[in-house]
Each structure stands twice: as structure tokens, then as C-alpha cells.
Amino acid sequence: MAPKNRIIIxxxxxxxxxxxxxxxxxxxxxxxxxAMISVTYGxxxxxxxxxxxxxxxxxxxxxxxxxxSTGRKSSYGALRAFKPVVAVGAEHPLEDELLMADHFxxxxxLHGVHEAHPNLSPADTWLALFTDGDSDPAASAEPPSYSSxxxxxxxxxxxxxxxxxxxEPKDTITIVAIGPLTNVALAAAEDPETFLRVKELxxxxxxxxxxGNITPCAEFNCYADAVAAARVFALTSPTPASTMPPTIHGKxxxxxxxAKLSRQLKLTLFPLDITTPHxxxxxxxNEKIRPLKEAGSPLANWTDTFMNGTFxxxxxxxxxxxxxxxxxHDPLCIWYMLTRDNAAWKPVPKPEDIRIETCGQxxxxxxxxxxxxxxxxxxxxxxxxxQPQDPMDSLTLDEVPGDTMGWLSVRKGNRINRIVESPxxxxxxxxxxxxxxx
Numbered sequence: 001m002a003p004k005n006r007i008i009i010x011x012x013x014x015x016x017x018x019x020x021x022x023x024x025x026x027x028x029x030x031x032x033x034x035a036m037i038s039v040t041y042g043x044x045x046x047x048x049x050x051x052x053x054x055x056x057x058x059x060x061x062x063x064x065x066x067x068x069s070t071g072r073k074s075s076y077g078a079l080r081a082f083k084p085v086v087a088v089g090a091e092h093p094l095e096d097e098l099l100m101a102d103h104f105x106x107x108x109x110l111h112g113v114h115e116a117h118p119n120l121s122p123a124d125t126w127l128a129l130f131t132d133g134d135s136d137p138a139a140s141a142e143p144p145s146y147s148s149x150x151x152x153x154x155x156x157x158x159x160x161x162x163x164x165x166x167x168e169p170k171d172t173i174t175i176v177a178i179g180p181l182t183n184v185a186l187a188a189a190e191d192p193e194t195f196l197r198v199k200e201l202x203x204x205x206x207x208x209x210x211x212g213n214i215t216p217c218a219e220f221n222c223y224a225d226a227v228a229a230a231r232v233f234a235l236t237s238p239t240p241a242s243t244m245p246p247t248i249h250g251k252x253x254x255x256x257x258x259a260k261l262s263r264q265l266k267l268t269l270f271p272l273d274i275t276t277p278h279x280x281x282x283x284x285x286n287e288k289i290r291p292l293k294e295a296g297s298p299l300a301n302w303t304d305t306f307m308n309g310t311f312x313x314x315x316x317x318x319x320x321x322x323x324x325x326x327x328x329h330d331p332l333c334i335w336y337m338l339t340r341d342n343a344a345w346k347p348v349p350k351p352e353d354i355r356i357e358t359c360g361q362x363x364x365x366x367x368x369x370x371x372x373x374x375x376x377x378x379x380x381x382x383x384x385x386x387q388p389q390d391p392m393d394s395l396t397l398d399e400v401p402g403d404t405m406g407w408l409s410v411r412k413g414n415r416i417n418r419i420v421e422s423p424x425x426x427x428x429x430x431x432x433x434x435x436x437x438x
Contacts (some may be wrong), residue, residue, distance in 0.1 A: 004341075005340065006032075010181075011039065013053055014104075016178075029082070041091050042179040043109050046105070052110055054126045060079060066129075077144070081306045099224045110305070157183045158190065159190075159197075162194050170197045185225070199266070203267060205271065207273065210272050233356055235267075242406045244257075246358070278422065284433075288306075304434075328432065331428075338423075351414075351417050377398055
């Protein structure tokens with residue numbers, strides 16, 4: 001039976017990214033196929049992010065062997081049924097300075113897990129999997145056994161994204177982007193029409209009616225490459241040029257999109273507004289993990305290190321003695337992919353015109369929504385509704401004097417499908433832990 005959903009995960013593995021990857025790989029083959037893991041910089045620098053992905057497969061190999069030897073059930077059907085491509089992407093933002101979140105995730109992105117568990121970390125030759133044999137003699141050595149779970153690519157991640165989208169039928173691949181959107185923006189710029197073959201782009205990022213987590217206004221992923229995020233969001237617009245980020249000194253590192261595209265991008269947004277309340281609490285996690293650690297589970301011992309490192313960091317940030325909880329930002333996007341047919345997932349009533357600030361001194365990465373109550377002529381004029389390609393004389397019907405940025409135009413602005421409700425804020429932590437460890 002073919003999987004209900006086939007996905008590419010674009011990720012910058014720190015802590016919650018790794019939980020998201022584990023959740024995806026723990027799915028049944030009927031639920032989900034991970035076709036590709038596209039690695040980008042973000043929580044830590046690119047090579048550390050890649051190392052964390054490779055280490056994850058190394059740990060899972062040991063976990064599957066341990067479960068078999070102890071007679072435990074071996075879930076992780078998607079891990080065993082499919083073999084995702086792993087490709088390395090961007091090292092830095094398109095135009096901004098490099099920003100990392102190692103202050104929260106630790107220098108290696110996982111709170112020192114490689115030093116704490118050297119037996120659960122891949123040998124240093126892992127990098128050879130992603131380089132040419134001519135440039136690295138170690139690349140010709142026999143690949144490690146854990147690499148049987150994935151296919152390393154020697155091509156840039158955005159090119160692999162385009163290859164998969166071109167080779168697979170239209171509307172069969174969803175991209176789940178849980179890091180800065182640089183790789184996604186590079187793919188969209190290189191070949192917009194191939195990129196628009198994607199079924200849906202699910203984005204963890206932004207803050208709409210909530211404060212940011214990296215600045216008072218901005219969420220980390222969008223702040224880390226605001227220009228990339230703005231370019232990707234623009235593809236949801238009937239007129240992408242209306243929301244493209246302004247160029248610096250008249251130049252941009254990427255080309256503009258063609259004036260006419262075959263269709264708009266469907267973008268489903270998971271901002272902090274929806275992800276933050278979905279928490280995994282320290283006491284609950286430790287109660288569930290303790291018997292597995294004592295029994296010798298490699299996965300339990302590995303995750304225990306970075307999860308409790310994270311809980312301790314949150315505890316120090318709160319400083320009030322309250323029990324720390326990790327917001328499950330990235331895993332929530334995977335839960336959506338596993339249960340997207342559940343009617344409890346509620347989007348906004350109609351797609352929103354959410355735009356991303358790319359130039360503000362204090363507001364870069366901010367998600368801007370027009371909260372003014374103003375009439376939009378195009379929503380009431382039937383000529384614009386039924387004949388959107390009317391000649392130029394009808395375009396004036398969609399214009400409002402003084403609205404130079406097109407906030408009141410139905411032809412301009414982005415169309416973002418923002419999620420506002422899930423199947424259960426209090427339910428998800430239990431679902432996650434059971435899927436990863438039972």
C-alpha cells in the first residue's frame with residue numbers, strides 16, 4: 001500500500017528538529033514516506049547539523065538491533081521501508097548575517113551528546129559519504145552499516161529537491177520546512193515551475209499574534225533568513241512581485257520570478273502561535289524514559305542527554321523554579337502530516353495576507369498582517385471575481401488611492417494558510433513519546 005503522504009524534510013537539526021525526524025521515521029509505511037532530508041544551517045552551523053542527521057541514523061541502527069535482541073516490537077516502519085536521500089544545503093542566509101541558536105541547543109546542536117555518548121556517535125569518516133572520492137580518499141572506503149537507512153547525495157540540497165519534484169508526479173510531494181527557508185528559496189528561484197509541482201509547503205516559522213522567540217517581533221527560522229522567507233511566501237500571491245523583498249542597492253542574489261506562473265504555492269504555516277502551547281514536560285519525559293534507559297535502549301540514552309540538557313537550559317532561562325517544558329515546534333508539523341485528514345486541524349477561515357519584514361532595524365523577520373478594517377473593492381466587484389484576467393481597465397477597480405503596497409488589493413498580497421487549532425494541545429506529548437519509544 002502506498003503511503004498517504006510523501007515528504008521532504010528541510011531541517012537544521014537541533015533538539016526539536018531531531019524529535020521531528022524521529023517522529024517521521026517512526027511512522028508506518030502506510031502513513032508516511034520520508035523521500036528526502038534536506039540539511040541547512042540554523043540552530044548550529046551546517047556541518048554540525050549534518051553530523052546530527054547522520055548520528056540519528058547511527059543511533060537508530062543500534063536501537064533496532066537492541067529491540068530485536070530484547071524481543072521488543074520494532075516500530076519505525078518508515079525507517080525500514082524507505083531510504084531517504086540526505087543532501088547538504090546552504091551554509092548561510094541569502095543576504096543576512098549568519099545567525100545560530102547554539103545558545104539554546106548547545107555548541108553541537110544537541111547539548112554535547114556526541115561527547116557524552118561516543119559509542120552512539122558515527123566515526124569521523126561520516127563526512128566522506130557526502131564528498132567525492134577524488135577530493136577525499138576516505139570516500140572510497142566501505143560505507144558504514146547505518147548508511148543503509150539513507151542515500152547520501154553529493155549534490156546541493158536545493159538541486160535534489162528540484163530533481164525529486166520533477167521526477168515524481170505533480171502534487172505528490174510535500175515539503176516540510178522546519179529550519180531557515182534558504183534551501184527552499186534557492187530551489188524556487190532556480191526553477192519556479194518545477195518547484196510549484198509541490199503538493200504543499202508546510203512551514204514552521206513566524207509569530208503572528210504572539211511575541212517572537214529570537215527578537216520581540218520575530219521567530220528564529222524566519223529571522224535567520226528573512227529574505228528567503230519573504231521570497232517563498234511571495235509564491236502564494238497571485239502577483240508575486242507585490243510582496244517580493246526589496247533589493248539592496250538595486251541588486252539581489254537571486255533572480256525575480258517570471259511575471260506569469262502556472263499556479264500559486266499552497267503554504268501551510270505553523271507559527272509560534274500554534275506550536276508554543278504544545279509542550280513536552282520534564283517530569284513526564286523522564287518518567288517515560290527511565291525504564292528504557294535502565295533496560296539499555298540506545299535511543300533512550302541518546303535522547304535523554306539532549307532533552308535534559310534542554311530542560312536545564314529552559315529552567316535557567318525561566319529562573320522561577322517552575323517545571324520546564326519544551327515547545328514542540330517542529331514535531332507539530334510532522335504530526336500534521338501524519339493526521340492531516342483529522343478535522344480537528346483548523347486553519348484560518350480564508351488564507352491570510354501575511355508578509356515578512358526584511359529591512360527593519362527592530363522588526364526584521366516580523367510577520368506583518370493588515371489589521372485595519374478597510375473595504376477591498378475586488379471582493380465586491382463581480383468583474384474581478386469572475387474574470388480575474390480582464391484587460392487593464394478592470395485593474396483600476398482593484399486599486400485604492402494611497403494603497404501603494406497593495407494591502408487592499410485582491411490581486412496582490414500573499415495567501416497563507418495558517419493553522420490555528422490542532423487535535424489536542426495536551427494530547428501531542430503523549431503521542432510523540434509513545435511513537436518514539438514504545
